[in-house]
Amino acid sequence: MEKILEVKDLTKKFKQIAVNHISFDVERGNVYGLLGPNGSGKSTTFGMLLSTINPTSGSWKWFGKEGTDTDTLKKIGAIIEQPNFYPYLSAEKNLKIVAEIKGVPEKRIDEVLAVVNLLSRKKDAFRTYSLGMKQRLAIASALLANPEVLILDEPTNGLDPEGIIQIREIISSIAKSGTTIIVASHLLDEIEKICSHVIVLKHGTAIYSGTVDGMSNTKGFFELKSDQLADLKSALESFGIFSSVKEKDQVLIAQIDEDISASELNRKLFEKGIILSLLQKKKESLESQFLELVKQTNA
CATH class of the missing domain: 3.30.70 (Alpha-Beta Plaits)
Incomplete structure (x- = not known):
């Protein structure tokens, strides 16, 4: 299967080592989980792979190309921080701004809002949205340019059980369309329900990389x-x-x-x-x- 991402000995040292020589591959069409507690290096890893944080050492390839250049970023939709939308504008108007910045036709707005089940609320102001709806709008924004890879950092953080289920269902639906997804989470249950593969981080070190089922040597x-x-x-x-x-x-x-x-x-x-x-x-x-x-x- 085609490798979309290849990471080799990626390391980042601040005052202490945040990411310590991690290596893993991501194959097209799968859902990968980056699993570890807060402070294990998940967000730092994403930052390096998206070129917002400079690595201390190591390398990576997106789509067979070294590093992360502008063309590569166009193929990636990412939600790393809290969504930053204008509170008094509607979801539709907020996405029009994003679409203009990304050079995406406005017809994509209704398409992505339908994916995240917000089409009926597209005229409502962002400030009236629940936390779960705000997160779903952020996913819609990341999908506007029809990316080949979707990166989500703790997408269910702070959500109630209903909101968590909705996000899981949306991720599964997007994965079925063929989009490769990488999800960072500290929740074991979340990774188990939506991911086919997992990279387990502990103190910045990858202690496992492979299929979810392959984590265990037992046959059940x-x-x-x-x-x-x-x-x-x-x-x-x-x-x-x-x-x-x-x-x-x-x-x-x-x-x-x-x-x-x-x-x-x-x-x-x-x-x-x-x-x-x-x-x-x-x-x-x-x-x-x-x-x-x-x-x-x-x-």
Whole structure:
């Protein structure tokens, strides 16, 4: 798959090291999460990639071209800070100003407002918007020039649950259109729900870069329940395909060592005369994978 962004040994030192030799690639058409707590280097990384912060060392390529020049910036829509719109102007008039600056035809305004579900409110003053609506208008502004890449820094910060869900749905909708998206967040749940890939930052260092699923080396686990719990546990242990079988609140947790489908496991147990009342195959949550990853880097 085509690499849109290639980052190698990117470093920024202020009084202390903010970003420490991070390297990662971004492939076209995916949603990438830059995950880490506040102060982990997410915004500094974005600043360097958009040429608003000078790096101490390292390099990057956008679309195969070194650095970030004016032509490259035209292909990128970014929201790094709080949206800066005129409070007494309508959403439509605010976007007309942005469209004129970017050299974009005004017909794009209704198109992007529809994407962020604000078309019915386009005549309303920006000051009357909720925080979530303001954030959605900022996304509309970033989409005006039909960018190939959309960069969002903490897009759900400060929003209520409804606003968070709306932003997630909009990001997913934009991704389906083929736009590559890079989202910075300190929220594990947000990254897990919208991203296919993740770069995990800790104290400015990338401790993982890859698929969300690939963060864990495990194959997942089964949750099983039966009236024949002791027989079920014995059968699972006899198969030799589980690294551990533990009981919790009358439910057996079987950690998968050799992958097997739920239907195949159900068949094998049925042949032993065991009837299941619960059978669910699950993957570890991103939170548990993240905590395990951090634990390994502390070791």
